Amino acid sequence: MIKNTVTTVWTQKSQFETDNPSGHKFTMFDKSQDNGDVVGYAPKALMLSSLAGCSGLDVVSLLTKMHAEVADFKIEVTANLTDEHPKFYDKVKVDYHFSDAELQPKKIQKAVNLSVTKYCGVMEMFRQFADVEIEIHLHNL
Missing domain, CATH: 3.30.300.20 (K homology (KH) domain)
Structure with missing residues (x-):
């Protein structure tokens, strides 16, 4: 059985950075909040x-x-x-x-x-x- 683990860390306000089993990271955020110029995903x-x-x-x-x-x-x-x-x-x-x-x-x-x-x-x-x-x-x- 394959297990995947991701780690998600609160960075600021309503934003989190998460990794992926591939090693890449991206930002997730609450789209209803003002996140400035941050590029991320809901x-x-x-x-x-x-x-x-x-x-x-x-x-x-x-x-x-x-x-x-x-x-x-x-x-x-x-x-x-x-x-x-x-x-x-x-x-x-x-x-x-x-x-x-x-x-x-x-x-x-x-x-x-x-x-x-x-x-x-x-x-x-x-x-x-x-x-x-x-x-x-x-x-x-």
Whole structure:
């Protein structure tokens, strides 16, 4: 079993610096507070980025193995935050956008489905607390 450990240190006001098992560090902060010129990320938004990144890495790898690479690929994640504390995402929509002159829809569908149902652990974690909707968009160049 693999264990990951991160260390998060309060730096000032509503800001924390955290590391990552890769050794890189970044700043997290409360976006509702004045953080001056600090470049950082809000913790809940990072969850959405993690979801997109996890699934995106799966999809790119699968499409490469299937010889179905695309010219452009982006993922947009939209999430509904509850009104009551503790606020959490109860509904999440993941839109996969693929662009290419020669799209292979069946292979793209298969790659996304495998990521969503089998490989992406972050997707599985989200399903434990949110309704997750998936949509694939194909754009011909």
